[in-house]
Amino acid sequence: MLVLFVEDERDLAELTIEFLELDDIECDYADNGEMALNLLSSNVYDVIVLDVNMPKMDGFTLCDKLKSKGDHTPVIFLTARDALDDKLTGFSLGAEDYLTKPFELPELSARIKVLAQRNKPKSTIFELDTLHVNIQQCKIYRSNKEVLLTRTQWSLLKALINHSPNVVDRITLENAIWPDQIPSKDMLKTLVFRVRTLIDLPQEQSLIHTIRGTGIVLRTNANGT
Amino acid sequence: MLVLFVEDERDLAELTIEFLELDDIECDYADNGEMALNLLSSNVYDVIVLDVNMPKMDGFTLCDKLKSKGDHTPVIFLTARDALDDKLTGFSLGAEDYLTKPFELPELSARIKVLAQRNKPKSTIFELDTLHVNIQQCKIYRSNKEVLLTRTQWSLLKALINHSPNVVDRITLENAIWPDQIPSKDMLKTLVFRVRTLIDLPQEQSLIHTIRGTGIVLRTNANGT
DNA sequence: GCTTTAGGTAACCACAAGGTAACAGTAGAT
DNA sequence: ATCTACTGTTACCTTGTGGTTACCTAAAGC
Secondary structure (H helix, E strand, O other), X not given: OEEEEEOOOHHHHHHHHHHHHHOOOEEEEEOOHHHHHHHHHHOXXXXXXXXXXXXOOOHHHHHHHHHHOOOOOOEEEEEOOOOHHHHHHHHHOOOOEEEEOOOOHHHHHHHXXXXXXXXXXXXXXXXXXXXXXXXXXXXXXXXXXXXXOOHHHHHHHHHHHHHOOOEEEHHHHHHHHOOOOOOOOOHHHHHHHHHHHHXXXXXXXXXXXXXXXXXXXXXXXXXXX | OEEEEEOOOHHHHHHHHHHHHHOOOEEEEEOOHHHHHHHHHXXXXXXXXXXXXXXXXXXXXXXXXXXXOOOXXXXXXXXXXXXXXXXXXXXXXXXXXXXXXXXXHHHHHHHHHHHHHHOOOOOOEEEEOOEEEEOOOOEEEEOOEEEOOOXXXXXXXXXXXXXXXOOEEHHHHHHHXXXXXXXXXXXXXXHHHHHHHHHOOOOOOOOEEEEOOOEEEEOOOOOOO
């Protein structure tokens, strides 16, 4: 994760950057707006942390320039200006966050991480052996071949994923799949069979295991807990 | 823009909601976590504002449940707990922002608006295969031929673009297209059919896919992981 | 060793989800 | 006032799903 840190007080900057780097956040540093613009023209950042009061070009101006240029890199203002009007100015210029000095380093770090997430795809991916599942996209692959599941089959798989690698008892599964009806005795049995034939291909190791008398589990091998 | 406001002090909530609504932010209100969960099961919100200390279910627990369920609605904590540890807890549970009481109403409003933007497309141009969409100008081209959509057709397309390449369930789509009415059962079906005939031309690969029993998705069928 | 029971496998069919087309009411334009 | 075209409604058709039933296999119990 790469951050552009723009701040004219060098000692504060140094201290902060040192902390952030320990937290796995790499930093480029600029001590004024113009220098920041230069760096921005040749680098892509996950987040920009911006002081407001700076020589040459202040943070507000820089943020405005950026955003109106169509750059959507998230901006956090980090400034001693704690008046409401300043904050509102910051947000109206398109900033994503506004933190006032004095601040606590871990909080800044947490906020940077939130913003860095923002542009990443929000897909939740589940992987186990050669099984790849993208939950938001409803896409399932087994050894790079797409597997098509129907709605009920899909809810069974999701329930198993939610509990994996733990064993899920049949009652819990039934409630997850048919929330507002009492399913008849054999429905789950049939459903598990169908999903198994689709997911556990003959040439692959099986991932859906039955623990007799207990429940079903999605994991690489049946033995051990 | 629709916000879920969860807060157990009724007078503070009332005051805040009144202010937000003047600022064009519609609010649903819950005074505890359980009630919030109920509302969340039947509504889709742009942002959730969460108090921490509440009867029945506290805000941290609620946020944890939501996020681990795969719900990506942005969460702001709004609480008197201003200790660093509390903030870090909030962020580690997946919250997008954390504001401490006492707070200023316009700042809350600004922060809500930032988060509501978050799920909107960042770019005014959307491209997929031979489909080119300029969202601001409402211009749509398929293989360089302009496509003219009506207002409702356009809002369907926008909703699909917002979620692409993820699958959108029918309820979410209906809420996005007809925000203040319960659409009759077949309206969406017909609308999708109409948009499909306009966008998915016979000689091109189809981009609007139905995931039976789940929803609609706008994407190419290329196998990504 | 025999019985019992949980679970595996297979085929069947009603029906719901979705696709398509035609029609009607209504709002906006001229 | 008239016309147009958009939106919502209804009807009909197609197909895949999901529930059902039946039968089989293999553990577990006695």
